[in-house]
Amino acid sequence: MEMPRPTEEAKAAFRALVPDAPGVEVRPMFGQLAGFVTGNMFMALYGDRVTFKLAAADLADARGRADAEPFAPGGRTMREYVSLPLAARDVDGLVERALAYVATLPPK
Numbered sequence: 001m002e003m004p005r006p007t008e009e010a011k012a013a014f015r016a017l018v019p020d021a022p023g024v025e026v027r028p029m030f031g032q033l034a035g036f037v038t039g040n041m042f043m044a045l046y047g048d049r050v051t052f053k054l055a056a057a058d059l060a061d062a063r064g065r066a067d068a069e070p071f072a073p074g075g076r077t078m079r080e081y082v083s084l085p086l087a088a089r090d091v092d093g094l095v096e097r098a099l100a101y102v103a104t105l106p107p108k
Contacts, residue, residue, distance in 0.1 A: 004047025013086055014045040017095050039108030042098040051083045052098040
């Protein structure tokens with residue numbers, strides 16, 4: 001299975017979503033970009049989609065969206081993540097929820 005490649009525009013849009021907050025950094029990951037807090041990934045770019053790691057209640061809500069898909073790179077579903085179109089207008093709230101949730105996890 002071929003991994004989707006993000007465009008430069010998608011990379012710029014992703015970087016614009018990542019909050020400028022203490023401990024947050026953007027790093028390359030498998031030809032994509034990912035947002036990390038204290039060493040843990042809370043969001044990632046995958047082609048033209050953005051993926052979030054969310055707490056159970058937020059994950060259930062996000063998965064209920066019509067534009068949501070499971071995050072399954074290489075066909076293996078990652079259970080704590082949901083994937084949405086990068087162009088979706090209302091992903092900002094999920095950025096903050098993902099960051100808040102992942103910031104509670106032990107640092108790596």
